[in-house]
Amino acid sequence: MSPSLLPFMLFALVASISPGPTNLLILAHGAQHGLRASLAPIVSACAAAAGIVWLVGLGLGEVLLRHPLAQQVMSWAGALWLSLLAWQLFRAAGEPVRASTTRRFGAGSAASLQLVNPKVWLMAVAVIGVFAAPQWPVWQLALVFLLVALPCMGAWALLGVGSARWLGAAPQWRRFNQLLALVLLVSAWSALLSGA
Template identity: 65%
Template sequence: MTHSFLPFVAFALVASISPGPTNLLILAQGARHGLRSTLVPILAACLAAAATVLLVGMGLGQWLTRHPQAQHLMMWAGVLWLSWLAWQLLRSTGVTGAPAQARVFTAVDAATLQVINPKVWLMAVSVIGVFAAPGLAVWQLALVFLVIALPCMALWAVLGAGSAAWLQTPRRLRVFNQALGGLLLLSAWAAVLS
């Protein structure tokens, strides 16, 4: 074990547990559709984030730094897609089965969100730049990140599922969805505006 392992674990914990677009969408999914419905999206999101760490460590991060237009395209694709998801939450009626009811957050959605999220790429570049060291292979960093991210994201799903009983009224569910939609929109545009 290298001297950078424990600081990396702390970094991975903070990066995984802090509120962000994927965690907010997992929270909403758990609240609307139950804990079971979040398991596959959680696995997909965490695998995609770990794969991003692995790809950056294998050289893709250097390619991205040489091609800022690719970074810019990824940023705008991510912001626009997150804005669309936020719009779905904002216009949710709070009535189950209503036409404007927010759709299910799928495994493909979760993995795609991680792949086009500039925050995930910056996190991966930070992991490789700061914590990669002799004696700690890139695949080990990706694996440790995955192991830490899974329970962190699952906690967001549990919080969502735990709030489901409180969200039984259409008004509360509508307010909850709109609050999450607003936070998602804010988190999507904060990176662009900063």
Template identity: 45%
Template sequence: MSLIPFLLFAFVASITPGPTNILVLSNSQHFGVKNTVPAILSGCLAASLIVLISGAGAGEMLRHYPLIRQVMSWVGMLWLSWMSWQLFSAPAANVSVKSHSRFTPRAAALLQIVNPKTWMLALAVVSLFAPASSHPMRDIALMAFCFLVISIACLLCWAWLGKAVNRVFRTTVAMVRFQRLMALCLFISAWAGMLA
């Protein structure tokens, strides 16, 4: 197994903006980093388990049964669209009050499970970085663990960015504009994943 290229791949996959990153940022903006950590851990653990499960062969199912992949895509896209609407439509008064929809650990894990992009990423990890290993399950378990550590670190960066947003956008109007921009980014990332 080639570990350095895999670590770079895991870092890029985890740090680049996507639905989970945007929801982590928004959640930490409203509830703080400490209250966002459970969602981060849950989402990262679910994604790492998907890498492990894909290595055990379940990822192949998505290749052979496109209908399952399609259903997962639609469920994930509709759910993310609903979450982006919740974020976009929160009134100005609710930005400072803790009434914003929370990104729960359960929601973070479910997002990974219904997101076919996570499964395809896991399948790419298994096929690209551990295809000819003499100990494939050991190497896949190591990759899943490394992916877990890297993704936690990257999502913590997004959570800290969410906390910094509160210092940068001090007025309610500025905060709502930022919140709506994040909602649009979430909506676009959901539909872009569907149309890709």
């Protein structure tokens, strides 16, 4: 292993495992629908984030840095998207856990969230700015990021699956979902307002 790869892997680990909106939604999804049903959103979210690293490495990051209005639009779109997801999670709090009517956080939603999440774009700019080097082409950095992110997000789903064991009755599920919805809202809007 190249000495320059280990710091990048550690950065990718911290960026992927730390709490954030996508990880909170995967936690809730894992608790409600299980690990198997969470695999598609996990793969989709991680692939989208790795794709963003790749796109930024190809030059899209410079375009975004030169257009602050585009950054603002992405920030607001991300906060509004997360608010909608939090509202759905909050409203679904009293529904049966395994009911087919319970709305799932699907692969499309997971990928879309990454595309409007300014934190993912800033992370990608940091990856390319700090770790891109002639010996590590951009596609390899994106691939390594994907391989590190998958088990990290999988750990959040497993945490959700484990928490489901203690959430047998409807009142506990209601409180759990409402708490996650509120944390998701705080996460989305505090990131937006701190950048304003």
